[in-house]
Amino acid sequence: MAIVRAEGVTKQYGDVTALDELTLSVEEGDTFGLLGTNGAGKTTLFKLLVGHIRPDAGRLEVDGMDVSTAGVRIRESVGYLPERGGFPGSLTGREVVRFHARMRGIRKTDRRDRIDDVLETVGLADASDRRVAGYSNGMNRRLGLATALLARPRILLLDEPTAGLDPRGVSSFHRIVRTLNEETDLTLVLSSHVLAEVEKLCDSVAIVHDGRLRATGTLSELNQRYGGGLLVTVRLDRPEETDAAVATAGEHGGRVDSATRGVVTVACRFDEAFTVLAALREEVDLVGFEVQEPGLERVFEEVIDDATATEGPA
């Protein structure tokens, strides 16, 4: 069941079309990645999802609520971690979370347990009585996540959650997101332009470019549709057979992705992979092979190239 549903959503700022007839849906319980270059429309979509702005056209529903009429109610059931969120440095982490709990109207009887829970979840329980001014960027982001989790939301929106974090901060944040994904039925919508992050955390992905949805689906579906299916890499016993291997792969439907002396990588459809591999084994001496999905980077490049070829550069 779709917990987020956008149908023909358009948003303009003056002459600039930030979102152009965007249609997509996010299934309940999914971890959904929103990928796009800077200015693609990701943040505009997030602002629409939390009710900060309204669409100029189309319909956008979040957890059964129409964002055009729900107003601030949207943010009662949606946890939102904005990209630039910050907190007063003079307060402790616990004070920040307590303030957010009060603002959310969480009853006093539940408040302490709830605050302890979210601080524990984001790994800040031990640092909760330290002033925020002494927190690292990663701790600040986790504190933001704690405030977003306070209301036990059904949907959690994370806008560029790891932007500006060091590798340790990124890894720690990813671990929390994975735990949330595994241990709760929370729907996570994550925007990022870090392909590896989306690939690592998300079940489904939407690629947005110039305000339009260019591709959506599970990672597997996108790989099949845009990534050229599979990547078959063979290692040759005799490097001088590289040209022969390239020719053989081509004859059997493979598209050569790279060919250096002795190592040839061929992109092919799932149903062609065996044929290509068998033909190569017949023609040249192999010392090893590897079959892998091409990955989101390739999908993303393909999708953006398609968009640019169709419409010209933005």
Added chain:
Amino acid sequence: MSADSAESGGGHPTNVEAGVDTKTESGRWTVIEQTAVLARHEFRLSVRNAWAFALTGLFALFAVLLSLFSGARVGPSGFDAIVVSLASLATYLLPLAGLVFGYDTIVGADEDGHLDSLFALPVARSTVVFGKYVGRAFTLGAATVIGFGAAGVVLLLYVGLLDWPIFTGFVVMSVGLALTFLAVGVLISTLAEEKTHALGLVLLVWVSYVLVYDLIALGMIATFDLPPAVLSLLVLANPADVFRVFVLSGVDTTGGGFAAVYAGTGLSVPLLVVTLVLWNVVPVLLAARAVRRRSV
């Protein structure tokens, strides 16, 4: 469509699920409660950041020194003159304090990212403005009462004179004056895109209202034969002058000069009070409206 319409939203259904208690169908109580929570939060921040102590100390220092020196000069018969002197001090000091305390309320929070975190909550943007204003108003009001109250204590103990009704009226209107310029500062903070712009604008407002306005008004009075109604409007259009005329209306001495011209307008105390209240309310309402259009 702008953020304001999206923010206003529809009704606020009762929802006690997961401990979220929205109190009433209309959500009215929630708005009041959120404003109170925000105000308390803002007050706590101003105490933590030492703003509250700095303002109180500043007001107390100037007011006590002025009272001691004026008291020694005029003697026990000159209580009115001391109040006029304190009013002059307040006219310069309180607008500046209010503006400087208010200029970063919204734009500062925006630059620090606090505003994004606040707007991520189920709270209307206008509530954020109200809450922040009320919290800061409490800090500034308390600092004014304590600071100028200290002058009252000094007058009572060391100079041996205090006319309670006049002094209380002076302190209450001082709070009104400070909060008025705080409200203007909050409005500027809401409209400004950068903190430096807001700071420049509040200083411009202070120079215009406190230093330049009276000179221009005096020039107009001297050059043209202005009817009393226009003179009254000139007073009401500047909260610093509203305050000054209020204080002068309660004492026998005017301090002479331009203040005497204004004191002759004959504006009633209720009108002056209502005007100062409007000067408080209108900028905050405008800020609450403007913040809905702010891009965050």
